[in-house]
Amino acid sequence: MSKEKLTYRDAGVDIDANAVWVNRIRTAMTSTFSPRVWRNHGGFAGLFRLDYAETLFRKEYRSASLVGCADGVGTKVLLAVELNRMEGIGIDLVAMNVNDMITCGAEPLFFLDYLATHKLDPQRLAVVIDSIAAGCREAGCALLGGETAEMPDLYHEGHIDLAGFAVGVVESSRAVTRKLVRPGDCLVALPSSGVHSNGFTLVRRLLKQNRVDLHQRFDEAGRTLGEVLLTPTRIYVRSVLSTLKQYRRKRVITGMAHITGGGLPENVARILPPACNAVIDRKSWTPPPVFAFLQELGVEADEMYRVFNMGIGYVLAVRPAFLGGILRNLRRAGEDPFVIGKIKSGHGLVELR
Amino acid sequence: MSKEKLTYRDAGVDIDANAVWVNRIRTAMTSTFSPRVWRNHGGFAGLFRLDYAETLFRKEYRSASLVGCADGVGTKVLLAVELNRMEGIGIDLVAMNVNDMITCGAEPLFFLDYLATHKLDPQRLAVVIDSIAAGCREAGCALLGGETAEMPDLYHEGHIDLAGFAVGVVESSRAVTRKLVRPGDCLVALPSSGVHSNGFTLVRRLLKQNRVDLHQRFDEAGRTLGEVLLTPTRIYVRSVLSTLKQYRRKRVITGMAHITGGGLPENVARILPPACNAVIDRKSWTPPPVFAFLQELGVEADEMYRVFNMGIGYVLAVRPAFLGGILRNLRRAGEDPFVIGKIKSGHGLVELR
Numbered sequence: 001m002s003k004e005k006l007t008y009r010d011a012g013v014d015i016d017a018n019a020v021w022v023n024r025i026r027t028a029m030t031s032t033f034s035p036r037v038w039r040n041h042g043g044f045a046g047l048f049r050l051d052y053a054e055t056l057f058r059k060e061y062r063s064a065s066l067v068g069c070a071d072g073v074g075t076k077v078l079l080a081v082e083l084n085r086m087e088g089i090g091i092d093l094v095a096m097n098v099n100d101m102i103t104c105g106a107e108p109l110f111f112l113d114y115l116a117t118h119k120l121d122p123q124r125l126a127v128v129i130d131s132i133a134a135g136c137r138e139a140g141c142a143l144l145g146g147e148t149a150e151m152p153d154l155y156h157e158g159h160i161d162l163a164g165f166a167v168g169v170v171e172s173s174r175a176v177t178r179k180l181v182r183p184g185d186c187l188v189a190l191p192s193s194g195v196h197s198n199g200f201t202l203v204r205r206l207l208k209q210n211r212v213d214l215h216q217r218f219d220e221a222g223r224t225l226g227e228v229l230l231t232p233t234r235i236y237v238r239s240v241l242s243t244l245k246q247y248r249r250k251r252v253i254t255g256m257a258h259i260t261g262g263g264l265p266e267n268v269a270r271i272l273p274p275a276c277n278a279v280i281d282r283k284s285w286t287p288p289p290v291f292a293f294l295q296e297l298g299v300e301a302d303e304m305y306r307v308f309n310m311g312i313g314y315v316l317a318v319r320p321a322f323l324g325g326i327l328r329n330l331r332r333a334g335e336d337p338f339v340i341g342k343i344k345s346g347h348g349l350v351e352l353r
Numbered sequence: 354m355s356k357e358k359l360t361y362r363d364a365g366v367d368i369d370a371n372a373v374w375v376n377r378i379r380t381a382m383t384s385t386f387s388p389r390v391w392r393n394h395g396g397f398a399g400l401f402r403l404d405y406a407e408t409l410f411r412k413e414y415r416s417a418s419l420v421g422c423a424d425g426v427g428t429k430v431l432l433a434v435e436l437n438r439m440e441g442i443g444i445d446l447v448a449m450n451v452n453d454m455i456t457c458g459a460e461p462l463f464f465l466d467y468l469a470t471h472k473l474d475p476q477r478l479a480v481v482i483d484s485i486a487a488g489c490r491e492a493g494c495a496l497l498g499g500e501t502a503e504m505p506d507l508y509h510e511g512h513i514d515l516a517g518f519a520v521g522v523v524e525s526s527r528a529v530t531r532k533l534v535r536p537g538d539c540l541v542a543l544p545s546s547g548v549h550s551n552g553f554t555l556v557r558r559l560l561k562q563n564r565v566d567l568h569q570r571f572d573e574a575g576r577t578l579g580e581v582l583l584t585p586t587r588i589y590v591r592s593v594l595s596t597l598k599q600y601r602r603k604r605v606i607t608g609m610a611h612i613t614g615g616g617l618p619e620n621v622a623r624i625l626p627p628a629c630n631a632v633i634d635r636k637s638w639t640p641p642p643v644f645a646f647l648q649e650l651g652v653e654a655d656e657m658y659r660v661f662n663m664g665i666g667y668v669l670a671v672r673p674a675f676l677g678g679i680l681r682n683l684r685r686a687g688e689d690p691f692v693i694g695k696i697k698s699g700h701g702l703v704e705l706r
Contacts, residue, residue, distance in 0.1 A: 006651045008660045011558040038418065040530065042623055044453040044611055048419045049525060050403075065391065066401045066419070068520060070465040070500040078506055100397040112423040114467060114516035147423040147516065153554060154428055154514060161507060163467035163500065165518035167421060172402060177393065201506060205364040258397055270395055300358045307361045 012119075012152035021122045021148060028126075028133040032143040037110075046144030048110050050169075063172040067106040071096040072163040074261075076200040080230055081158055083214060086127045088232035089162065092197040094135025095233035096260065097166035099314060102240045103256040103271075105176040106168035108139050113146035114163040118155040120148065128162070131232075139237045141166065178271050180254035185317045185343040187268070187278060188326065190240075190335050192313030194290055196233040198261040199307040203229065206297040219289065228290050236314045239333035246329050253326065255317040259309040265350045266306070268315055277346025278317075281353050284340045287311040305352055317343060365472075365505035374475045374501060381479075381486040385496040390463075399497030401463050403522075416525040420459040424449040425516040427614075429553040433583055434511055436567060439480045441585035442515060445550040447488025448586035449613065450519035452667060455593045456609040456624075458529040459521035461494035467516040468501045471508040481515070484585075492590045494519065531624050533607035538670045538696040540621070540631060541679065543593075543688050545666030547643055549586040551614040552660040556582065559650040572642065581643050589667045592686035599682050606679065608670040612662040618703045619659070621668055630699025631670075634706050637693045640664040658705055670696060 009016075026041055033039075038047035051057045073092045080089045090113075098108045113132050117125065125148075136143045155161065195203065207214065214226035236258075244253060255271030268278045287310040295304050304310065316337075318326050323339070330337040362369075379394055386392075391400035404410045426445045433442045443466075451461045466485050470478065478501075489496045508514065548556065560567065567579035589611075597606060608624030621631045640663040648657050657663065669690075671679050676692070683690040 005653045005656070006555065006559060006562065007653070007656050008552065008555050011555040038528075040457075043530070044422070044456040044623065045459065045521075046421045047457065047523070047528065048421065050417045050419050050522075064403045066403050066462070066520065068399045068401065068463055068465050068497045068518075069397070070467055070498055070518060072467060072469065072500055072502050074502060075504050075506055103397040104393075104400065106398065109419070110421055112421050112518055114423055114425060114518075116425065116514055116516070144421045145423055147425055149425045149427060149516075151428050151514075151554065153431055153557065154512060155507075159507060161469055161504075161514060163469070163502075163516050165421075165423060165465055165467075167419065167520055168398075169403070170400070175391075175400065177396070199361065201504065202359065202361050202364040204506065206359060209359065270397065298359050300360070303358070303360050 017120045017122060021120055024122050024126055025129045028129045029143045031133050032136040034142060037142045037144065046110070048142065048144055061169065061171050064169050065172045065175060067101050067104060067168040067170055069097045069100045069166045070163065071100060072161065073197045074200050075204060076197045077160060077162055079200060079204060081160065083226045083230065085226070085230055087131050088230055090128050090131030091135040091232035091235070093132055093162050093164045094139055095235045096197050097164050098139040098141065098235060098237050099258040101166050101168045102237055103176065103258055104170055105174055105244055106170035107241060108141035108166055108168040108237060110142040110144040110167050111136050112144055112165045115146065116149045116151055116155060116161040118152050118157050118159055120150040135235065138235045176253060176256055178255060178273055180251055181271055181273055181276055181317045181343055182254065183276060183343050183345045184320055185254050186320050186323050186339055187280065187341040187343070188316045188318055188337050189285065189312040189340045190236060190314040190337055192259070192309045192311055193234045194231040194288060195229055196309055196313060202307055203294060206294060206299070210297045212297070234313050239330055239335045242333045243326060243329040252319045252322040253316055254319060257315045259312050259315060263305050263308055263310065264312060265352060268350045269348060271317060272348045274348045275345055276343050276348065278341060278343055278350045279353060280341035280350060285311060285338060312340065370473045370475060374473055377475050377479055378482045381482045382496045384486050385489040387495060390495045390497065399463070401495065401497055414522065414524050417522050418525045418528060420454050420457060420521040420523055422450045422453045422519045423516065424453060425514065426550045427553050428557060429550045430513060430515055432553060432557060434513065436579045436583065438579070438583055440484050441583055443481050443484030444488040444585035444588070446485055446515050446517045447492055448588045449550050450517050451492040451494065451588060451590050452611040454519050454521045455590055456529065456611055457523055458527055458597055459523035460594060461492050461519050461521040461590060463495040463497035463520050464489050465497055465518045466499035468499065469508060469514040470503055471505050471510050471512055473501065473503040488588065491588045529606060529609055531608060531626055533604055534624055534626055534629055534670045534696055535607065536629060536696050536698045537673055538607050539673050539676050539692055540633065540694040541669045541671055541690050542638065542665040542693045543589060543667040543690055545612070545662045545664055546587045547584040547641060548582060549662055549666060551662070555660055556647060559647060559652070563650045565650070587666050592683055592688045595686045596679060596682040605672045605675040606669055607672060610668045612665050612668060616658050616661055616663065617665060618705060621703045622701060624670060625701045627701045628698055629696050629701065631694060631696055631703045632706060633694035633703060638664060638691060665693065
């Protein structure tokens with residue numbers, strides 16, 4: 001045939017760069033491995049020993065349930081791309097998943113990522129994988145595997161998308177489900193580190209519409225607006241799990257919510273039984289300045305609370321008699337918790353006052 | 354403030370459509386549930402009982418390892434979008450993951466998906482979720498959860514991306530790892546259903562470059578070229594696991610490879626110990642017509658084998674003394690297996706002859 005031959009590389013997919021990449025991510029993955037992870041690089045799947053140190057595991061888990069979560073970072077990744085600051089986006093990715101997972105009391109075991117990109121540039125994307133590994137170490141889970149997809153026809157030049165999956169384990173009899181919350185329970189909030197990883201389609205629209213300079217100095221620590229917006233999502237795993245461990249017999253933490261898209265109203269509603277309302281007093285905390293800044297760019301106050309976390313990344317419902325002890329335990333674990341409201345009888349609604 | 358207020362919906366993200374969507378996918382998910390899945394809709398995470406019917410589980414698994422896989426469908430999704438035929442793409446997604454998983458002998462337990470889209474159109478995307486659920490039922494795993502992300506700034510109008518993640522379990526002492534393959538082992542192939550879910554960036558380039566009509570009738574069954582290309586990836590879970598179960602004590606299936614990107618050379622290489630080569634005889638089978646068609650559009654023969662599965666979706670290395678029995682077991686499970694080569698001493702290479 002005289003026809004010009006097309007290779008996969010001609011079509012925009014570089015199998016060799018992929019081989020370089022696979023070797024590059026091995027280091028990041030290994031940095032997260034405990035002895036429970038099988039050394040199985042190059043295999044088709046990642047293996048994780050469930051009962052390494054079997055006696056210990058069986059003592060902790062008499063009837064274990066696995067917990068699975070899937071989430072992405074949304075268009076925060078586009079802001080990171082625009083500012084060429086990818087070193088926090090992997091922490092966001094892990095946080096979005098493991099913070100969901102711990103709401104039922106589960107301990108994260110391992111994580112897998114999906115990284116889709118226009119062009120596989122191992123140099124540039126190494127920062128992303130390193131930050132995913134950093135997030136995994138902070139959450140105490142192994143980066144067991146993942147998939148990198150080079151799709152020039154699906155993604156614009158320079159663009160990437162990021163999704164992640166976390167697997168954990170919880171003793172079934174101690175899993176925290178919505179049935180435990182009841183009137184009188186107190187709502188304890190843990191501060192967010194800023195916007196976290198939700199609402200960025202709106203954030204970016206506001207910035208563009210108002211022609212905002214992302215390089216302007218924003219806070220007293222000398223950070224730019226871009227840096228403040230890209231602050232990685234806080235990972236609440238260690239403080240929440242260490243507090244849960246203080247109350248093994250009594251069920252005093254009755255519900256937990258990770259505050260993501262939908263804000264406090266939608267996410268706190270997810271832990272309410274049908275006959276309970278949550279009453280949250282907005283005056284009980286001051287949202288960080290970044291939220292007032294965004295609101296000034298043109299958002300109604302109610303919409304702010306419906307889209308953003310407003311300074312609260314995680315909420316625990318607790319029995320009032322144990323409030324003091326739980327606050328102490330959270331503080332000891334490095335948190336700065338505060339009470340934002342309580343549960344009363346109602347219809348499964350969140351009242352923001 | 355006189356400034357026009359921007360809502361999240363104005364920015365292109367429709368929180369209400371998302372609520373409709375969440376209800377819509379509940380049906381699809383529930384269709385995959387076994388009694389081991391917690392009914393926890395609306396929660397932050399999916400829960401899966403590890404030891405439902407505990408005695409049975411402990412009998413099967415004395416020292417269990419969890420297995421995790423992550424994969425996407427690549428740009429096959431763009432062809433499905435172009436032809437507005439999404440009813441197979443979810444089966445592809447599940448197949449890409451569970452076929453990887455069973456290579457180590459693991460039984461799939463649950464699946465989570467990531468569906469990213471320009472615009473959340475519940476009507477249109479329901480087909481995708483339904484097909485993911487169909488794939489999960491065929492693979493015998495639960496669709497435990499997932500994430501749908503609406504990102505108008507990251508995806509072109511009409512475009513979607515799909516990634517998935519599967520979790521399974523394997524008895525550690527029976528896990529199939531590369532150490533078992535040795536010279537003399539036979540290579541048994543299971544037919545693919547066509548191109549499966551790899552190489553579509555090249556396929557689409559070839560079609561475009563040659564201005565090929567996707568609606569032309571392609572095969573004797575009256576299917577169009579588009580339909581042939583979109584044939585869902587075969588799921589090998591039931592036939593492979595039922596065959597493995599016939600050999601619980603003896604380790605007679607010594608390695609398994611899912612033939613994806615990189616074709617036979619790269620994927621069979623993944624099951625070879627450093628001192629073994631795989632010799633594959635191309636004359637032992639005839640690739641389906643779709644591969645000759647693609648090659649004619651302008652691809653070198655060697656590149657074809659490096660990018661496409663060439664009609665073979667899954668390869669098992671087996672001890673020669675058990676070849677007959679394994680072929681019989683695979684046939685009984687509905688497969689049409691054939692021998693394509695064998696293992697000899699070497700350097701971890703695949704020789705395509």
